[in-house]
Amino acid sequence: MARKRKNIVLEKVTIIDVGSEGKAIAKTEDNMTVFVTGAVTGDVCDLQVTKKRKTYMEARPIKFYEYSDKRAEPFCEHFGVCGGCKWQMLDYKWQLHYKQKQVVDQLTRIGKIELPEIESILGSDQTREYRNKMDFTFTSNRWLTKEQMENEDPSIEKRGLGLHLPGMWNKVLHLNDCYLQNKPSDEIRKEAYQFVLDNDLAAFNHYDENGLLRNLIIRTSSTKDLMVMVQFHDNNQEQIDLFMENLKVKFPQITSLLYVINQKKNDSYHDLDFKVYSGLPYIEEEMEGLKFRVGPKSFYQTNSEQAYNLYKVAREFADLTGEERVYDLYTGTGTIAQFVSSKAKEVIGIEYVEDAIKDAKINSELNSIDNCKFFAGDMKDILTKNFIQKHGEPDVIITDPPRAGMHESVINQILEVEPKKIVYVSCNPATQARDLALLDPKYKVTRVMPVDMFPQTYHVENVVALELK
Secondary structure, eight states: OOOOOOOOEEEEEEOOEEOTTSOEEEEOTTOOEEEETTOOTTOEEEEEEEEEOSSEEEEEEEEEEEOOTTBOOOOOTTBTTBSSOTTTTBOHHHHHHHHHHHHHHHIIIIIOOOOOOOOOOBOOSOOSSOBSEEEEEEESSOOOOHHHHHHTOTTSOOOEEEEEOTTOTTOEEEOSOOOSBOTTHHHHHHHHHHHHHHTTOOBOBTTTTBOSEEEEEEEEOTTOOEEEEEEESSOOHHHHHHHHHHHHHHOTTOSEEEEEEOOSSSOOOTTSOOEEEEEOSOEEEEETTEEEEEOTTOOOOSOHHHHHHHHHHHHHHHTOOSOOEEEEETOTTTHHHHHHGGGSSEEEEEESOHHHHHHHHHHHHHTTOOSEEEEESOHHHHSSHHHHHHHOOOSEEEEOOOTTOOOHHHHHHHHHHOOSEEEEEESOHHHHHHHHHHHTTTEEEEEEEEEOOSTTSSOOEEEEEEEEO
């Protein structure tokens, strides 16, 4: 028989801080840490414990006695359920404060290395509608509130189009409005959903794995290009054409209208081929006169305006004179590589996604850049002694790895080749701190600057400059 969890309520608890994953922190009378979802430093509230472990608890507020002066009024009706903007209740200046604190805490606690004074976080001018890419999911069994399920109202539409609830692959919250991406993204999403209802089209069933419509992905750009990608499950060409033609007619501003058939068990599409229904197979971004083609599988920073600021920080930290050979690790579509190319003698970009490297080469030609070379493959397999002997030792390394950070073999190769400078761009200060500790025997951190790429969330980007000791 399963053991019942005790119904633990902590009364009149004061929230004292914010932790590394955006959860608030409180302490019990016996000094146990409680991680709280949906509260702000300074709130006084009753907490319902949702998880109890030996060293900590997790909880949610069920009654407030005092509200913190750090609070802001959430602007979205889906706040608290949707996982897209978990920090709407926190005033933006305090969002920046706690992101800065997160970087300091993780570099000192995990890295345990000597650090300079960490520079003030670079905030985002846009705090809403800043994302250039959104991935919405169709569902035949949308998430319903407890009240809706108990009422068993047969008139409630079960199909939906929205975002997955946090940590739930099979629960999709249908959105009335979304403030993460600028117009006409939300109009396209609403029209797509209405067309499903009007034409009685089948949305994807995550349990039975059937249905016509699976995902709607919308990408915008600073050049006003607009890409719409549709993932279909059922290969019904008549219904596919019906759906795609409606988008083409209703939104003539779409410059790239693509679709793909995906009958796998997951939504990933990087191994699938998109078909062009209308327009071009790419959109373009622009930065300081440089153009970057972004295809359906290309990675590009999801906040275009802040991406420019982030790359300016990275370029400043690299402090190039025009005589350096730069290795750009995890180069993606070669954006950083080309952004710094005018200040370098040569740039070598490495990236494991082959399609991204194809885009990088095309972008170099498009921008008439002849001092960039790009190579595709797993970083730990490409960045070897033989590769470095063939292409020359780097004077500067710029690295922008995924959230997991750099593989230890990559770090060991960097330590062996000993470039004079390293610029480490990270979307996860915790793994960045771990990697900095591994680099510490030979490298000294000289500058640190956090950059806020994701307002209304606890995520933060961080740029670190290192010099050979």
